[in-house]
Amino acid sequence: MGGETAATQALSSAAYRDGPVEDLVKINPEAGVRPPKLSLFEPNLGEAFARAVQVRMLGGARKETVQSFGMDPQTVVVHCLAANRIRQQRDRRLTVVMGVCGLLFLPGVLIWLGAFQLRRTLGKLAGRVSSLGGLVLAVVVGLAALLLLRPPLTGFFGLYLRVMLLVPILGWYVAKRICEKTAVDLRERWASLLGGGGVGARIPEAVPQHPNQTRAELMRQSLVALATEQSSNVVFYAGPKGILGMGSRWGVWQLAEELEPRPDTDIHPFRSWDVIKAIQDRLRDLERGPLHTGGFPKPTVRHWIVAPVGENAKEVNRPTGPEVEGFTVKDFEIQRICNEQQFGSGNRHYLGVQFVLWDGQLVINLLITVTVLHYTLRIEVTGHALGPVNSLFMGGPSPKTKEVSKTVKFWETRTVHLPLVxxxxxxxxxxxxxxxxxxxxxxxxxxxxxxxxxxxxxxxWADKPWKHRFMADDALRAATPVLRAVNAAAISVLEENGVNTERFTNRSLVLSGLVQAAEPKAADAYNA
Structure with missing residues (x-):
């Protein structure tokens, strides 16, 4: 997983976080939170994220997912399972506490829960009403003191009323110790992931111990399916959103000229696949250069099958059939699509060169497609860039504090450390x-x-890279050498097959000048 650790660990840390779940919706408005019936039962960010990812990625009714370039999605899912396991161990102990203190002294527990529920409800309201939450708890505390000193009944029921509101307080103290221990563990894992420690995630429930463990076997199969989807060569174009997982188009460069034979010769028949293969061979040499000054890391050059989906599509469907094996389209079908499906309905072929930079925080994709319509050969290069993971996932745990005024020097303030839970x-x-x-x-x-x-x-959860100066520079700089390599490879194929390349060479020089002034533009929104 070299070079992809930052994005992977940042998203993995979300499973261990606390904080409000609404923060995730602020990042991506397409996400949503179904409101709780009782706010006392609503999950925090880590609980909601880990639960949603586990159900979405490993659930029995899971839909197909989009590839996560620049990271390892399996690692994130495994950390979600590990975080859920830690919380389940905590909840087992809390359930015992609730069973002892809750069932035996149910009326008192219900009064306390009602008070805290009312406090949470009032706390979300504006104005003076929000300050009544503390008054509600004060009333319950006063009631507990009154029942302790002067219960309205005598005998057994009088004794029961004396302790009915007090035993839940003892249970709360025991529960607090349990919650604090788990909170420290979760925060240590959160900090370790962002600090580069890469804390391991244990999920023994995903390893079948015997043939009858169907749940573990299904979970194992879902993890395998997730890895198979990640390695698929099929991607989806969702209108203005661009290619899902790669980002929207920010730049387009086209070389389109008429195919004319050289004087006294005929054009030797060739196909789009011949041009693509030559471009592929040239792109593999991008990491090499005449000077020892660093430069490109080794790129990933791969054939992609791009399937169209609507901008507001709610799911994707990968092609199936004898030409597909494990979500991956076979080579002979890729070649057929490249040569034959250039116009009209059907999936399209693109040759992609991908750079994963900044430890997976920046993913640059430059896609090349070759089409021949009538006498016109068109070579199109499109730039896609996926920026860093949102800064919400990059922040580490911080101690809970607040500023209060000093007792004597009231014009000065001091920092008070609040309980972790x-x-x-x-x-x-x-x-x-x-x-x-x-x-x-x-x-x-x-x-x-x-x-x-x-x-x-x-x-x-990705941001656009253009707000980061060096990431934007990397995306812009990658376009020029790739475009020149594509043009050089295409012209060499044309010359070998008797095509007059004068117009192509002139157009290539024009493009070489234009690409030097490349700027990020929303090509898919048609507002460039």
């Missing part, structure tokens, strides 16, 4: 714990994250 968070986790055994019920009560479709881990 506050009272409200402990109650939320304890209330959710028994329902984690029934995920659909928990999703109904607390809501869930809806991932943007068609879903791909990389492009769903």
């Amino acid at each position: 506050d009272a409200g968070e402990v109650v939320r986790l304890a209330a959710r714990a028994p329902f984690t055994w029934f995920p659909p019920v928990l999703d109904f009560l607390g809501g869930q994250l809806a991932l943007p479709e068609p879903f791909g881990l990389r492009h769903a």
Whole structure:
């Protein structure tokens, strides 16, 4: 996974994070959060992300996913499984605490849960109403003190009323210790991933121990299917969104001239595939140069089959049949599409050169297609760039603090460290714990994250590279040598087959001048 660690670990860290889940929707408005029935059961960012990714990538009714270039999606999914496993271990202990304190003293627990639910509801309202949440808890505390000192009943029921609101407080203290231990573990993994430590993720539930473990076997098969989709050579063009997983087009360069024979000769028959093969051979030499000054890393040169989908499509379907093996179109079918499917309906062929830079944070794709219509040979080069993972995923855990005024020198402030898990968070986790055994019920009560479709881990949370000066420079600089290599390879094939290349050579010189002033333009939006 060399060269792709930054984006992979940044997205993996989301499974261990805390914070509001709405932050994910701010990054990509196509994502959504189904509102909770009771806000006390709503998940935080890490819980919602890990749960949504696990269901989307490994669920029994999973749809096909979009390739995640510049990263390893399997690693992210494995970390989501590991984070869910850690939380399940915590929830087992919390369920025991809730069973002892909740079932035996259910009226008191319900009063406390109602108070915290009302506090959360009032806290989200504007104005003076939002400050009433603390008053609600104060009333419950006063009621607990009153029942402790003067219960309205005597005997067994009087004793029960005395401890009914106090035992849940003891259970809350035990639950707080459990939650804090797990929170420290999750934050250490979060920090380790962003610090380059690459903490390992353990998912023994994905390794079948015997033939009857169908759940583990299905999970293993889903992970294999995810890896197969990642290696597929089929990508999808979604209108103005560009190629899913590669980004929208920011530049287009075309070499289109008439095919004329040289004087006293005839054109030797050749096909688009012959030109593509020559271009492919030339692109493989991009890392070589006359000077020892660094330059291009080794690019990935690959044939792509591009299938059209609508801008608002909610799913993608990969081609099937005898010409497809494991989501990958076979070589003979690639050659047929290149030569025959150049106009009208059907998938198209592109030759792509891909650079994965900045530890996977920048993915540059330059795609070449060759078409022959009547006497016109057209060679088109399009630039696609996928920028870094959103900065939300790059921030590490920070201690919870707040600024308060000093007691004597009230005009000065001091920093106070807050508990890692506050009272409200402990109650939320304890209330959710028994329902984690029934995920659909928990999703109904607390809501869930809806991932943007068609879903791909990389492009769903990626920014555009143009705001980063050096990333933008890298994308622009890659276009010129690639375009010149394409033009040189194409002209050499034309000369070998008796074509008059004077017009092609002149046009190539014009393009060579134009590409030096390349600027990022939204070619797919037609506003360049």
